[in-house]
Amino acid sequence: MNESGLQRRHSAVALKTFTVTWALLLLAAGGCAFADKGQSMAVSVEQTEQTEQIETEIAINAYVSDLQYADDPFILVAVREAMEGRKERNGGIGACLVREETGEILERGHNQQYEPHFRSDLHAEMALLNRYEERVRITRSYDAVDRTASNPRVHMEGIVLYTSVEPCPMCMARIINSGIKKVYYAAADESGGIGHGIENLPAFWQGMAKGIVVEPARCSPLLKELAQKMFQPMKIPGI
Numbered sequence: 687m688n689e690s691g692l693q694r695r696h697s698a699v700a701l702k703t704f705t706v707t708w709a710l711l712l713l714a715a716g717g718c719a720f721a722d723k724g725q726s727m728a729v730s731v732e733q734t735e736q737t738e739q740i741e742t743e744i745a746i747n748a749y750v751s752d753l754q755y756a757d758d759p760f761i762l763v764a765v766r767e768a769m770e771g772r773k774e775r776n777g778g779i780g781a782c783l784v785r786e787e788t789g790e791i792l793e794r795g796h797n798q799q800y801e802p803h804f805r806s807d808l809h810a811e812m813a814l815l816n817r818y819e820e821r822v823r824i825t826r827s828y829d830a831v832d833r834t835a836s837n838p839r840v841h842m843e844g845i846v847l848y849t850s851v852e853p854c855p856m857c858m859a860r861i862i863n864s865g866i867k868k869v870y871y872a873a874a875d876e877s878g879g880i881g882h883g884i885e886n887l888p889a890f891w892q893g894m895a896k897g898i899v900v901e902p903a904r905c906s907p908l909l910k911e912l913a914q915k916m917f918q919p920m921k922i923p924g925i
């Protein structure tokens with residue numbers, strides 16, 4: 687190859703390198719712009735959700751029980767617990783135990799499933815019942831004559847469980863086993879709740895649940911809406 691041939695070849699290689707380099711630069715720039723756009727969209731969604739979360743918390747903190755609804759004061763306790771659960775990144779479900787005759791709140795709790803470490807059993811109702819049973823420590827008495835033991839569940843008569851969301855099957859089985867006979871929930875959970883379908887439980891559990899009342903709470907529509915908002919999946923890391 688003569689000198690001019692070599693020059694032409696060098697020029698062609700240089701042009702090719704130049705073209706590829708620019709193509710890569712343009713691709714990179716496009717990619718960056720795309721990433722920036724995606725990032726800013728994510729930030730904007732995050733900001734919107736954070737704003738909604740804060741607005742809901744303000745509404746819950748400002749809510750005053752509407753006494754035309756019998757369950758409002760207790761559902762409000764449950765919803766405030768739900769808010770605590772959500773702030774802890776544990777999920778927005780709360781519950782409380784109430785002595786029906788006096789309105790005394792015996793125990794309250796919220797979901798503790800994820801923080802400080804994963805505990806698959808610690809839904810709000812489970813955590814609350816664990817604490818109550820551990821505190822009260824009901825013991826069975828034995829009849830020396832007919833050698834029978836008393837049923838500890840009778841101690842739960844007159845105690846009502848209020849929860850911000852319809853109980854799941856795990857919690858429902860626990861509630862039934864505890865002896866609680868009345869459960870009122872604020873937000874329905876059509877896909878995960880069993881409160882509206884006790885008849886779907888196995889026969890033994892239906893027998894255990896005989897006489898139990900599991901119904902939507904008699905609370906205000908606004909409180910129900912706030913309970914539902916707390917129950918929404920947590921999409922934002924940190925909330």
Ligand SMILES: [Zn+2]
Pocket residue numbers: 809810811853854855856857858
């Ligand atoms: Zn549950």
